[in-house]
């Protein structure tokens with residue numbers, strides 16, 4: 550029995566590779582592989598490490614007519630899920646075992662909405678996927694944008710996030726992305742138009758036709774299942790491009806849990822007089838003290854309050 554990684558799901562079969570080698574071969578699931586206790590409708594997803602068997606003759610490679618057979622799924626480091634569209638309680642695993650997510654934003658092209666970014670960051674925290682905030686199109690920034698960029702760095706570096714300034718156009722910062730990607734699996738996410746495809750292309754020009762395919766699949770639009778796909782970078786490492794932000798998944802949190810996924814709040818909340826503390830009306834709240842003292846940004850705190858208002862359910 551051997552192990553391999555799922556790099557693509559075509560609907561009828563999976564494509565596996567023994568990473569870091571990129572010799573893709575087809576595989577099917579044996580019978581019903583079920584994840585114990587998992588509500589997921591799909592037992593495996595892109596990024597999953599699986600055990601497989603192949604009973605081919607000496608020297609034969611798995612083929613569409615005679616695919617390998619996936620026997621089991623190895624434990625996951627992390628995974629992203631999406632609720633099924635049909636309002637059932639079922640969820641769909643969209644990708645597994647990610648080393649980081651590059652969350653791509655721009656100051657003004659389009660303008661980054663902090664509450665929305667903060668929801669994405671909370672989602673990454675819930676999934677256990679390190680987020681790298683990537684500010685693209687810096688070549689376009691005027692003085693005003695640069696002033697906002699400075700404040701943006703203060704807010705998010707203050708919260709504990711890495712913030713990269715990049716330009717897919719000039720290549721600024723793309724070496725850093727390339728280095729970070731080496732030897733790992735990275736996801737690119739962000740709203741349409743921020744330059745995800747352009748950044749991926751800047752990191753590896755050979756990938757441009759493939760990222761084109763991804764955008765087309767996105768334009769075809771409204772299918773409930775969107776198949777994620779992994780791509781090898783010539784410089785080493787693998788990327789997963791998400792078809793728009795809708796693909797990023799949904800998490801349900803209780804009100805008490807939300808603050809756990811704001812790293813800067815989590816760090817100080819043991820100092821709150823009450824436990825649990827919602828960090829709103831309670832006396833002796835270390836989070837509110839930190840906001841008042843300026844060590845937690847008012848913008849992040851506002852996002853937190855917004856999420857509390859929504860009752861912990863958000864997209």
Ligand code: GDP
Nearest residue numbers: 685686689716717718741742743744745746747
């Ligand atoms: P995606 O929807 O996130 O994949 O965004 P695209 O990569 O398709 O880029 C959207 C638009 O922004 C395109 O017209 C790109 O040429 C442009 N663009 C992307 N990155 C940059 C950049 O760093 N600087 C400038 N000036 N334009 C960019």
Ligand code: ZN
Nearest residue numbers: 821826828834
């Ligand atoms: Zn508190």
